[in-house]
Amino acid sequence: MIPAGFEYHRPADLAAAIGILQQHGDEARVVAGGHSLIPMMKLRMAELGHLVDLRDIGELRGIGIAGGTAEIGAMTTQHELIGHGGLASALPVLREAALQIADPQVRYLGTIGGNVANGDPGNDMPAVMQCLGARFRLCGPEGEREVAARDFYEAAFFTARAEEEILSRILIPLPPEGTGQAYVKQKRKIGDYATAAAAVIAGRDSASVAMTNLSDTPVWSAEAGAALAAGHVEGCVEAMLAAIDPQEDMRGPIPFKKHVAAVVLRRAIGAALARRA
Amino acid sequence: MDKIPVTFTLNGETVEGLAEPRMLLIHFLRETLGVTGPHIGCETSHCGACTVDMDGRSVKSCTLFAVQASGSEIVTVEGLANPDGTLGVIQEMFREHHGLQCGFCTPGMITRAWRLLQETPNPSEEQVRFGMAGNLCRCTGYQNIVKAVLASAAELNAAKEAAE
Numbered sequence: 001m002i003p004a005g006f007e008y009h010r011p012a013d014l015a016a017a018i019g020i021l022q023q024h025g026d027e028a029r030v031v032a033g034g035h036s037l038i039p040m041m042k043l044r045m046a047e048l049g050h051l052v053d054l055r056d057i058g059e060l061r062g063i064g065i066a067g068g069t070a071e072i073g074a075m076t077t078q079h080e081l082i083g084h085g086g087l088a089s090a091l092p093v094l095r096e097a098a099l100q101i102a103d104p105q106v107r108y109l110g111t112i113g114g115n116v117a118n119g120d121p122g123n124d125m126p127a128v129m130q131c132l133g134a135r136f137r138l139c140g141p142e143g144e145r146e147v148a149a150r151d152f153y154e155a156a157f158f159t160a161r162a163e164e165e166i167l168s169r170i171l172i173p174l175p176p177e178g179t180g181q182a183y184v185k186q187k188r189k190i191g192d193y194a195t196a197a198a199a200v201i202a203g204r205d206s207a208s209v210a211m212t213n214l215s216d217t218p219v220w221s222a223e224a225g226a227a228l229a230a231g232h233v234e235g236c237v238e239a240m241l242a243a244i245d246p247q248e249d250m251r252g253p254i255p256f257k258k259h260v261a262a263v264v265l266r267r268a269i270g271a272a273l274a275r276r277a
Numbered sequence: 278m279d280k281i282p283v284t285f286t287l288n289g290e291t292v293e294g295l296a297e298p299r300m301l302l303i304h305f306l307r308e309t310l311g312v313t314g315p316h317i318g319c320e321t322s323h324c325g326a327c328t329v330d331m332d333g334r335s336v337k338s339c340t341l342f343a344v345q346a347s348g349s350e351i352v353t354v355e356g357l358a359n360p361d362g363t364l365g366v367i368q369e370m371f372r373e374h375h376g377l378q379c380g381f382c383t384p385g386m387i388t389r390a391w392r393l394l395q396e397t398p399n400p401s402e403e404q405v406r407f408g409m410a411g412n413l414c415r416c417t418g419y420q421n422i423v424k425a426v427l428a429s430a431a432e433l434n435a436a437k438e439a440a441e
Contacts, residue, residue: 001320001339005278008298008344038340039322041299051298053345079334103411105325105389108334109341190410191323 074113122193288356
């Protein structure tokens with residue numbers, strides 16, 4: 001379980017990190033918390049010539065809430081996210097989801113940026129970000145640009161991020177006061193990815209719904225959200241079951257996954273509605 | 278790849294060595310520094326036997342490169358004994374409450390419990406179970422580990438009160 005050799009880089013700022021990516025092209029990969037990439041390197045399923053460690057880059061840290069938007073630095077760890085009082089009251093669904101990711105040791109190092117940028121369908125935060133209508137700020141050689149979370153995921157491990165770009169911040173519009181929020185996840189054991197998970201926000205006349213690990217990308221359904229906004233819970237579930245595309249794997253056959261998807265979605269809807277003020 | 282210098286604080290003392298960038302922290306601790314408290318269990322980030330404390334966080338030293346730890350402060354189970362070499366409070370409570378059988382997971386358990394009890398000095402049983410979820414034990418069934426951590430909390434709090 002020893003990775004192949006590589007050269008280690010620890011740039012102090014974003015410009016230097018992008019410079020290293022430009023210099024080495026697809027030979028280089030950035031590492032945030034490393035809890036997806038390093039296991040893959042140990043299995044030799046990820047091989048790279050240059051590892052660019054983002055841990056010293058201050059520009060990628062910090063959480064701010066202002067003007068109706070929460071701004072979260074990509075290197076914010078799940079542990080920091082869970083402990084942030086302002087986020088816990090403005091966006092409780094983030095804390096609820098983060099607490100269901102892996103285990104304490106992983107949450108101390110695993111970052112929100114890594115979780116959303118990795119493109120693994122098993123990651124929990126992408127569906128939460130799609131549910132909330134978040135935007136991702138990407139920094140590259142040409143400058144900055146923003147991509148909506150709902151447009152970011154192209155296929156498993158393929159995203160709108162270009163090779164020389166680094167995700168710097170996540171921008172989340174705060175839902176109107178009184179909006180109920182919930183993330184419900186079914187997993188086989190602590191540390192496992194979801195068999196199915198659902199992110200739901202529900203206001204007085206608006207709603208948004210997204211799900212995790214039921215397709216090769218997170219699944220956000222406009223129809224499901226519209227049905228829930230109109231008060232039709234079963235219509236929402238039906239629309240979502242039509243939108244997902246689960247595959248059979250060690251977490252179960254397709255009919256079982258659809259069953260679990262409906263169960264967790266109903267639970268998440270119930271929780272969000274109960275929390276709506 | 279050339280070896281590069283790695284230096285950090287280990288249990289209060291500065292240590293240094295050379296490591297290839299691909300060398301995992303657990304191998305650097307055990308093989309380069311001879312610190313064999315942290316164990317190699319699953320090597321796949323699941324079991325927590327390799328848990329050490331880095332800059333106030335419990336981390337799995339099999340999922341971190343030694344070069345990444347440079348400049349940090351690391352505590353292993355060796356650093357949790359009393360200065361005279363007798364068992365520290367958490368170690369003693371694991372002994373008293375039979376919080377171990379084969380003992381392989383114990384260094385990771387104790388190192389994790391130490392951090393958990395600093396963040397949550399008065400945990401409920403549920404908080405102990407949730408907070409220790411990154412450490413697997415294949416012997417005890419966890420009951421006595423949970424008891425040992427709760428007893429450690431009571432002991433540490435009583436000692437703190439006595440000191441005040």
